Amino acid sequence: MKYRTFGRTGWKVSEIGFGGWQVGGAWGPVDDDASVRTLHYAWDKGINFVDTAQLYGAGHSEKVIGRALSEWAGNKIYIATKAQPTVWPDPGDDAPLFRGRFPEWHLRENVENSLRRLQVERIDLYQLHSWGPTGHRELDWLETLNDLRAEGKIDQIGISLRDNRPDEGVALARLGLVASEQVIFNMFEQHARERLFPAALDSGTAIVARVPLDSSALTGTWDESTYVSWEAGSQRHEMFCGDRFTETLARMRALKADVAPYYENLAEAALRYVLAHDAVSVVIPGMATPAEVDMNLAVSDGAAFPGDLTEKLAEHAWVKDFYN
Numbered sequence: 272m273k274y275r276t277f278g279r280t281g282w283k284v285s286e287i288g289f290g291g292w293q294v295g296g297a298w299g300p301v302d303d304d305a306s307v308r309t310l311h312y313a314w315d316k317g318i319n320f321v322d323t324a325q326l327y328g329a330g331h332s333e334k335v336i337g338r339a340l341s342e343w344a345g346n347k348i349y350i351a352t353k354a355q356p357t358v359w360p361d362p363g364d365d366a367p368l369f370r371g372r373f374p375e376w377h378l379r380e381n382v383e384n385s386l387r388r389l390q391v392e393r394i395d396l397y398q399l400h401s402w403g404p405t406g407h408r409e410l411d412w413l414e415t416l417n418d419l420r421a422e423g424k425i426d427q428i429g430i431s432l433r434d435n436r437p438d439e440g441v442a443l444a445r446l447g448l449v450a451s452e453q454v455i456f457n458m459f460e461q462h463a464r465e466r467l468f469p470a471a472l473d474s475g476t477a478i479v480a481r482v483p484l485d486s487s488a489l490t491g492t493w494d495e496s497t498y499v500s501w502e503a504g505s506q507r508h509e510m511f512c513g514d515r516f517t518e519t520l521a522r523m524r525a526l527k528a529d530v531a532p533y534y535e536n537l538a539e540a541a542l543r544y545v546l547a548h549d550a551v552s553v554v555i556p557g558m559a560t561p562a563e564v565d566m567n568l569a570v571s572d573g574a575a576f577p578g579d580l581t582e583k584l585a586e587h588a589w590v591k592d593f594y595n
Contacts, residue, residue: 272317273571277349277552278450278477280427284349286546287571288320289313290481290555294335295328297506298557303335305560310339312561314348316568322453322479322555324353324400324431325381333388341390350389351451351479353400353431354381360401360433362592369403373412382424398429398453406430407443429453429479434594437463444470451477451552457485458526458541459589468550477552483545484538484556486510486593488519491527491537495520510593526587533580539570544584547576 274283292298294306310321323332333352340348357377360367385394397419399412406412419425429451432440440452444467452471456463460482471478484490486507498516501508511519527537534540545554558564 272568273573275552277320278471279447279475280450280477282349284320284553285318285571286551286553287318287542287567288322288479288553288555289318290557291321291323291332291336292327292506293557293559295323295332297328299502299505299507301559303338306335307339307342309558309561309564310336311343313558313564314339314343314345316564318564318568319347320349320351320553320555322351322481324355324398325385326353326355326400330384330388333385337388337390349395350391351396351398351429352385352389352394353398354378354385355400360403362434362594366405367403369406370409370411372401372403373399373415375411375415378412378415378419382419386424393423394425396427396429396451397425398431398451400431402430402432402436402439402443404439404442406439407446407448410448413448427451429477431479431481435460435462435590435592437467441466441470444474444476447474447476449476451479453479453481455482456480456545456548456551457483458489458544458584458587459485459522459591461585461588462590464548464550468548471550478550480545480551480554483554484541485519488523489526489537489541491523493520493523515593522587522589526584529583529587530580533577538566540580542567542570543574543576544581546570547581 273286275286277284294301321336323336356372416428427450429449431453434455437454444452454463530537530540545551556567
């Protein structure tokens with residue numbers, strides 16, 4: 272396992288983190304006992320960063336992670352969770368109202384609930400589960416979170432950028448107002464590297480890269496029968512409904528053909544592509560089984576990503592918005 276410095280915090284975090292959305296149940300049926308076993312297996316293997324949120328299974332992901340923590344006697348595990356806004360911004364709104372979306376009463380209530388579910392006394396990284404282009408100057412949220420830091424309820428502050436809008440975090444990164452920014456970054460959604468990553472490097476803002484496998488599209492295992500195998504109403508079933516699945520499948524196959532001369536499978540290439548960018552402190556794929564943990568950890572070996580493949584992959588950049 273390779274470790275990276277998490278921005279200005281001084282933390283040494285595993286470059287492969289554990290994405291906790293799936294243990295909440297939104298991606299299909301889950302067995303909590305199996306989830307705890309997988310978490311412990313990942314931690315035994317050296318993963319020490321877990322990302323979750325109040326939203327994931329209406330707190331169920333936090334509860335499962337909290338149970339795993341209560342039964343863990345090993346090394347330090349950094350826990351990152353998130354508070355959702357009082358009103359989610361319209362995904363098509365370029366200038367959503369931000370002031371007042373994270374009022375003091377709301378943040379304090381969410382922090383206390385997360386502390387209880389996670390069974391911890393302090394949350395390592397507390398993130399706003401939404402952002403907007405005016406958030407860096409409408410700072411009511413920061414006043415409250417700084418108070419919570421002073422009170423010992425949270426350690427560091429981060430934000431999670433809106434889907435497909437990495438540039439909304441550039442001003443915040445330049446100012447260095449938070450410890451980290453979480454952003455979608457993968458072989459399709461490459462835009463974050465253009466402006467956000469340089470700004471983050473300049474200020475020492477950690478980048479948490481989410482959706483590295485594009486919600487399984489970049490595993491390279493899809494075929495025409497894959498969609499019908501997903502549980503109706505699950506996150507993935509809704510996300511790739513209608514023509515979305517067919518279009519994604521076609522784009523995945525074209526990408527897979529370009530990757531084939533370099534890597535045996537697309538999933539390995541996808542994770543290595545994300546890790547190849549110096550601004551990234553940790554990537555957080557979902558893992559449902561110990562076997563998936565092993566597959567993800569196999570890429571944490573420090574091997575360089577081919578420069579000519581990086582150039583070729585620019586042709587596959589695709590800005591989409593399937594999360595809404």
